[in-house]
Amino acid sequence: MSDSSPAVDERLKSEGLGARIMKRPELGAIAGVILVTVFFLATADAAMFTTSGIINFMTPAAQLGILAIGAALLMIGGEFDLSIGSMVAFAGLFFAAATVTFGLPLVIAIPATFVFAACVGSINGFIVIRSGLPSFIVTLAFLFILRGLSLVGLKLATGGSTQLRGVRDATEGDWLAPFFSGDAFGGLFAWLAEKGIVETFKNGNPKVPGLPIEIIWFVIIALLATWVLLRTPAGNWIFAAGGDSNAATNSGVPVRRVKISLFMVTACCAALVAIITVMDAGSTDSRRGFQKEFEAIIAAVIGGCLLTGGYGSAIGAFFGSIIFGMVVIGLTYTDFDQDWFQVFLGGMLLIAVLFNNAIRKRVTGER
């Protein structure tokens, strides 16, 4: 019965590293980063690629990237969340109100903000799963609901203003603050400056005082998401739920639980961005996170996520966000009109979608 067959199939051409890389979803984004880097090396002021220049574009990239990785996980799981931009504003309001209006310490305010965001995310997910409606339309409703609630809430909390100030005063000196605001590795940068490895001001202080904390969060979340996707059962369930939710359910994957959890994770990513940016700005306003949902989805798609779900990568979204940051900030280092940014973005998106489609056909052997 059992065949005595060779371990290696003779019908399998040995596959070079190149061919194997060609199948990875994040390929497009990495190629994009190289392309955009070359473009700006050729056109932009040399200052763009100094330490401070890099940090300049990595900071917005990281803030977007945290959202984009959440969006990518959700997209791989087969759903969308158009409400994450509004969620940033809503969570920002909650966090600011907790620290300023109620004077709570960060050790309570931050977990409370995450729990709150996760609850809103689970409502999103629950409605999508229960109704069977496309998540596109359900979360579009929440895009407006949450934005509106943020406005109303801000006015209530401030007595009519759309900006809530005083977060910096309220959180200054809190032992948790360094994990969510400011720069990390200040000592390292000072040491590097002393040794003359990074640029310094005339007084000897480094031009870059440290690594903005959001960049560290961005890297940690990208690594964590990649680990989950590629190495854990949960990752297998995410791919399965997005690839074919019916087949996944029939094979024993708890698809509903997976999808609702993903909505919660995405909302928590929005909450993290809210906490970091609100503490950084010292205030929150109703426009916080405006249109970030589209930018996050674009970064995820540039990173190789299929709009139909079941395919994509967190590392791809990581590089997609870096492309985004480079283009937005990079144009200010060039002679181009900054408003080219939108044209650039749309073009990138179009190329990415075409490219992803071709890759998918390669992977599935579709003709």
Next chain:
Amino acid sequence: MTEDTKFHHGDAPNNAAPIVEMKDIEKHFGNIIALAGVSFDVKPGECHCLLGDNGAGKSTFIKTMSGVHKPTHGEILFEGKTMDFSSPRDAMEAGIATVFQDLAMIPLMSVTRNFFMGREPTIGRGPLKRMDVARMNEITMTEMRQMGINLRAPDQAVGTLSGGERQTVAIARAVHFGAKILILDEPTSALGVRQTSNVLATIDKVRKQGIGVVFISHNVRHALAVGDRFTVLNRGKTLGTAQRGEISPEQLQDLMAGGQEMAQLEGSLGGTV
């Protein structure tokens, strides 16, 4: 004692208590009555064939057994106790593995990831708990080889497999995880001669290990080759159950066609439908 054939060696223990007993199952989809009171049971070590025309309700019936559908009426007893599977995962954890007619495979995912979907083995603990990819790949390749298919590579996407290869992955997966009941919904419809005989031999093998097999087929000869009992469904109802040796291929074929005469057709095909 009935005769042994190439694929049937030894009768099932007759007096054993059924593993699963389905009593008077009804299933309605809106105003469509797919099942109108079907009773059925599977004993350990037997292969119970479920036969019937297209649209007779076979797939719907086994889906109520594997937790996909909740029956509108009726009772399911699992090892003597009333069972209320709320999801296929529940049924799976009870030891029921199914090859669905649509296979339940994800084309974009690799063979290995499909094979272990929902039941991934892990190593490590705490935050380092991860899928045991090396073992998963090895098991997949071995199980597939036993079914007579040499995969090119375990990380090949299922979408790139041929129809029969895909079906074999689904069968190998169910055989690997079917601890108590193995349900096969037309598992041989896309298979070549050698793979079909491998599947029939596998059914006989797991049957002898005491697992109950539910085998759906449109092919009378395949059913007769491995079956111990034969239940024929027609338009959502059972037409009856026959024991091995009690029924001739011709009688079974007539029953499967809903009792209509097949003589004319059979004549022109030389009796080899």
